[in-house]
Amino acid sequence: xxxxKVGDQPSDxxxxxxxxxxxxxxxxxxxxRNLKALRDSGQKRAVCFEWQTPQELAKTQxxxxxxxxxxxxxxxxxxxxxxxxxxxxxxxxxxxxxxMDTVTGMIFGKxxxxxxxxxxxxxxxxxxxxYMKFDLTQAxxxxxxxxxxxxxxxxxxxxxxxxxxPWNTPRPITVGGSIDGxxxxxxxxxxxxxxxxxxxxxTVNIGGTYGTARWGDAGEPSAGQYMVRCDKEINGSTKxxxxxxxxxxxxxxxxxxxxxxxxxxxxxxxxxxxxWEGRGQPLHRESDESxxxxxxxxxxxxxxxxxxxxPPPVQCDEFPFARTKESGRQLGVTSGASCQQYMVTSQTIExxxxxxxxxxxxxxxxxxxxxxxxxxxxxxKNQNEGVGGDLGRRTVxxxxxxxxxxxxxxxxxxx
Numbered sequence: 001x002x003x004x005k006v007g008d009q010p011s012d013x014x015x016x017x018x019x020x021x022x023x024x025x026x027x028x029x030x031x032x033r034n035l036k037a038l039r040d041s042g043q044k045r046a047v048c049f050e051w052q053t054p055q056e057l058a059k060t061q062x063x064x065x066x067x068x069x070x071x072x073x074x075x076x077x078x079x080x081x082x083x084x085x086x087x088x089x090x091x092x093x094x095x096x097x098x099x100m101d102t103v104t105g106m107i108f109g110k111x112x113x114x115x116x117x118x119x120x121x122x123x124x125x126x127x128x129x130x131y132m133k134f135d136l137t138q139a140x141x142x143x144x145x146x147x148x149x150x151x152x153x154x155x156x157x158x159x160x161x162x163x164x165x166p167w168n169t170p171r172p173i174t175v176g177g178s179i180d181g182x183x184x185x186x187x188x189x190x191x192x193x194x195x196x197x198x199x200x201x202x203t204v205n206i207g208g209t210y211g212t213a214r215w216g217d218a219g220e221p222s223a224g225q226y227m228v229r230c231d232k233e234i235n236g237s238t239k240x241x242x243x244x245x246x247x248x249x250x251x252x253x254x255x256x257x258x259x260x261x262x263x264x265x266x267x268x269x270x271x272x273x274x275x276w277e278g279r280g281q282p283l284h285r286e287s288d289e290s291x292x293x294x295x296x297x298x299x300x301x302x303x304x305x306x307x308x309x310x311p312p313p314v315q316c317d318e319f320p321f322a323r324t325k326e327s328g329r330q331l332g333v334t335s336g337a338s339c340q341q342y343m344v345t346s347q348t349i350e351x352x353x354x355x356x357x358x359x360x361x362x363x364x365x366x367x368x369x370x371x372x373x374x375x376x377x378x379x380x381k382n383q384n385e386g387v388g389g390d391l392g393r394r395t396v397x398x399x400x401x402x403x404x405x406x407x408x409x410x411x412x413x414x415x
Contacts, residue, residue: 047211193231328374
């Protein structure tokens with residue numbers, strides 16, 4: 001999985017829910033409440049911020065606020081939203097910069113712009129790069145000078161080393177203009193993994209009057225929208241960084257048709273619909289090899305008997321996978337005999353072999369038990385190991401660590 005170039009369209013992405021703690025906040029109402037304190041400090045003017053989508057700005061102000069061409073991959077998606085892939089974070093926001101009189105509360109004028117961000121990580125490199133761009137699309141403020149700066153802080157751990165960037169000093173901007181620049185960050189440790197929340201402070205200076213808007217770091221990883229995780233746990237010798245908020249989907253290759261059908265049947269018939277996006281919950285990686293072995297030994301115990309019609313060599317195929325927290329043993333199963341039972345059978349018609357998936361009770365019109373916590377199948381070795389090999393490669397590609405979630409697509413519709 002090579003890191004994207006800025007603006008490249010990803011094949012899959014997710015929109016993160018906006019959180020009050022992590023999203024930019026409009027602060028003009030608060031500024032109005034504090035006018036007396038501002039006057040008492042000798043401040044005659046104040047700068048505050050309102051956040052809207054570029055389309056809203058264009059509609060409500062009759063301006064060309066949305067006219068600036070977007071350069072980030074989420075530029076055509078709904079604004080004021082954070083989007084993620086496994087190796088990218090992207091957002092495009094509309095901002096109203098308000099210049100206010102601290103004596104009367106009257107508004108001297110407003111400026112309208114868009115702020116775009118794209119963070120790109122690399123799963124085989126401890127560096128991750130951020131591109132940021134600010135466009136000033138319209139203003140009716142008469143001040144002669146406006147400058148913009150952004151202070152970005154990589155938090156939670158000092159091992160996130162951030163280079164000097166072109167954003168951390170005030171830069172002048174005029175209507176129709178834009179400023180942009182990149183920030184490179186480096187994870188400096190050589191073992192384990194670390195998560196970094198990134199916080200931002202946008203400061204605008206209009207004729208000597210400053211105002212600041214903040215967003216990003218909410219203090220807790222679960223609330224952070226701009227979070228990157230770096231590790232040296234995948235493949236041992238290679239460091240890399242990903243976006244853990246993105247839940248990837250493992251697509252079972254159609255060339256392993258019987259294993260794919262087996263997983264799809266389990267997802268459809270089991271009440272919990274394991275790994276089926278839109279119906280059930282994602283699976284979560286089990287990284288402890290001793291636990292994986294115990295999981296497999298229980299689900300594929302001595303009660304498993306290869307079906308006589310399954311083309312040899314035959315293996316016990318289980319789902320949810322042994323390398324997940326949802327393995328039957330970890331849900332309390334003590335023998336694979338209590339799992340749903342399937343088998344791949346073959347028949348030869350006019351000299352050609354055909355495989356089919358079946359289960360006890362099929363001829364009586366019975367579905368596998370919905371309350372089962374696991375399933376196993378008498379599966380040709382090439383099908384079982386083919387799916388397992390693909391999953392192993394995706395585990396490396398996505399840098400799935402202990403407890404990381406992922407979906408499984410075996411042809412079921414996502415809804």
